[in-house]
Amino acid sequence: MREKVLITGGAGFIGSHTADALSKHGYRIRILDNLQPPVHSGKWPAYVLNKGFELVRGDVRKKADFLKALRGVSYVYHLAAYQDQRPDFSKFFETNTVGTALLYELIVEKKLPIKKVILASSQFAYGDGKYQCVHNAHPSPMLRRTRKFFYPEPRTERQFKSKKFDILCSHGRIAKFFPFREEQPLVPTNSYGLSKEALERLAFRLGKTYGIPTTALRYSVVQGPRQSPKNLYSGALRIFTVQALSGKPITVYEDGLQTRDFVNVNDVVSANILALKNPRTNFSAFGGEVFNVGGGKAYRVLDFAKLVKKITGSSSPILIGGFRRTDTRHAVSDIGKLKKLGWRPRFAPEKSVRDYVEWYQENF
Ligand SMILES: NC(=O)c1ccc[n+]([C@@H]2O[C@H](COP(=O)([O-])OP(=O)(O)OC[C@H]3O[C@@H](n4cnc5c(N)ncnc54)[C@H](O)[C@@H]3O)[C@@H](O)[C@H]2O)c1
Incomplete structure (x- = not known):
């Protein structure tokens, strides 16, 4: 019998690519997703339909929904999350942190035979670093x-x-x-980052106490097709592409000299699969293992805007100015720890931009 994997948030960008890849690796897939707007319009997206995935519509904040989705699975990718920079602070903790606590609560309470939990954390947990x-x-x-x-x-x-x-x-x-290195102190600048720091801490603590192997992956800015243009949080590629293709000015915050590292979704998927298969990702002395998953190279946001402009062939001007209060000046991850386990990013941002632009033009 092929093992079953639950992917929470599997109707989203990273989750759906992970589902496709795991399915090719021979796993059966169950997705738990509440199809949350604005990413979704209340319907399952076409890219998860007719693939043999079991689709469960439900909310990771609701015990009955989560339990239904957890029955009979061997592994859990917990990717469902609330992501934004808005002032509804409690929603970040409700969804991201309490939802994660509920996952462990159910595994322990119902004695579910889960072999491993893989959590989506974020570079945002570091803050400015x-x-x-x-x-x-x-x-x-x-x-x-x-x-x-x-x-x-x-x-x-x-x-x-x-x-x-x-x-x-x-x-x-x-x-x-x-x-950013995994062992450094975390000083998140916003509720999203704080909720991710908190979910890591409680998952590692509970995972260690109850013997549930746990890995957290701190993704950098992830890029590729299916990254919803309706997701206000999806970052530079979405915003610049939409602006460039509609002929509007491409708006770059601050002075454009802030840096980021961009990682292609296919590289994130291969890190996700490594985390499932490699027991060296399970536990450390701290109760859980955490890995950065990034592109390995710093880009100035202004240079990235120029790249999007070039690839889209846009004549939009690039406007520099404005700011977002909880943005970090630089956000670049050191990926040495995961590289030691044999993973490395294979796709450059140029490919992510080309693939995203092509997908966007076909779908919107
Ligand atoms: N995309 C990035 O650049 C990035 C960077 C760092 C970390 N992450 C993390 O990776 C994970 C996946 O991100 P993504 O980019 O695929 O986002 P996404 O918005 O495309 O997907 C998230 C999915 O979760 C679902 N969801 C939200 N709240 C839910 C709830 N209460 N119950 C059930 N489902 C719910 C949404 O409907 C959506 O389908 C998230 O945990 C995110 O914080 C993403």
């Missing part, structure tokens, strides 16, 4: 070495308004950013 003061104020080399790293609080409204976008050290100089 790790910085170094490069102003060598202290004459002692030892103090220079030990005192200059810091993990900044989110930038203030005042900073944004005065267009001082960079993270500054205590000397008022631009500090140096370090790509």
Whole structure:
């Protein structure tokens, strides 16, 4: 009998690609999704239909729905999430954190034989991350070495308004950013990031206590077809493509020099599958294993906007300005830990843009 995998949020972008790949690997697929607007319009998307997937419409916040979906499965990908930067703070925790607690509660309460849980976390859990003061104020080399790293609080409204976008050290100089590493402190800038940090912590704690192998994957900005243009959170590729193809100005926040790393959805899928198959992703001394899943290369957002403009052949101007209060200045992940297990990103952002633009033009 082929093993069954539950994918929560499987009608979405990453979940549906993961379902396709797992199905090719011989797993039976069940999807639990509440078909939440604005990503969905209340109907199952065509790309999950007629593929032999079992489709369960339900909500990860509802015990009866989640239990129904969990019966008879061996593995769970928990991808359903609320994602945005809106001020309905409680909804992030309700969906992302409480939903995850409910998953473990049901596994324990009903003694469900789940072999592994794989959780979608996010680069957003890091917040602004790790910085170094490069102003060598202290004459002692030892103090220079030990005192200059810091993990900044989110930038203030005042900073944004005065267009001082960079993270500054205590000397008022631009500090140096370090790509996110899994073991560093998490200082999320918003409720989404906080809800992801919290879900990781509780999943690792419960997973360890009750012997449920658990892996969390902190995705960077994921790109590719099926990334809903209605999802306000889906980031630069969606926004720039829609603007470029409609001839409207391509709007780049801050000064455009902020950096991101972009990862193709096919690379995310291969990381998801590795997490299911490789027991070295299960537990660490901290009670669970967490891995960054990123593109491995920093891009300036302005350069990315230029790339979208070039690939779409758009004559839209690129407008620089504005800001989003809880954006991070740089968000680039170090992917060394997952690479040690044999994974690496294979698809460059150019391919993601081409594939997304093609898909968008066919579907909208
Ligand atoms: N796309 C990215 O760039 C990115 C980056 C980092 C992390 N992630 C994480 O990866 C996961 C998948 O993201 P995605 O880009 O595929 O998003 P998506 O919006 O395309 O898919 C999410 C799916 O979850 C479903 N859903 C939402 N709330 C639900 C609920 N209460 N009950 C059941 N289903 C619900 C939605 O209907 C949707 O189909 C999320 O956990 C997200 O936080 C995504």
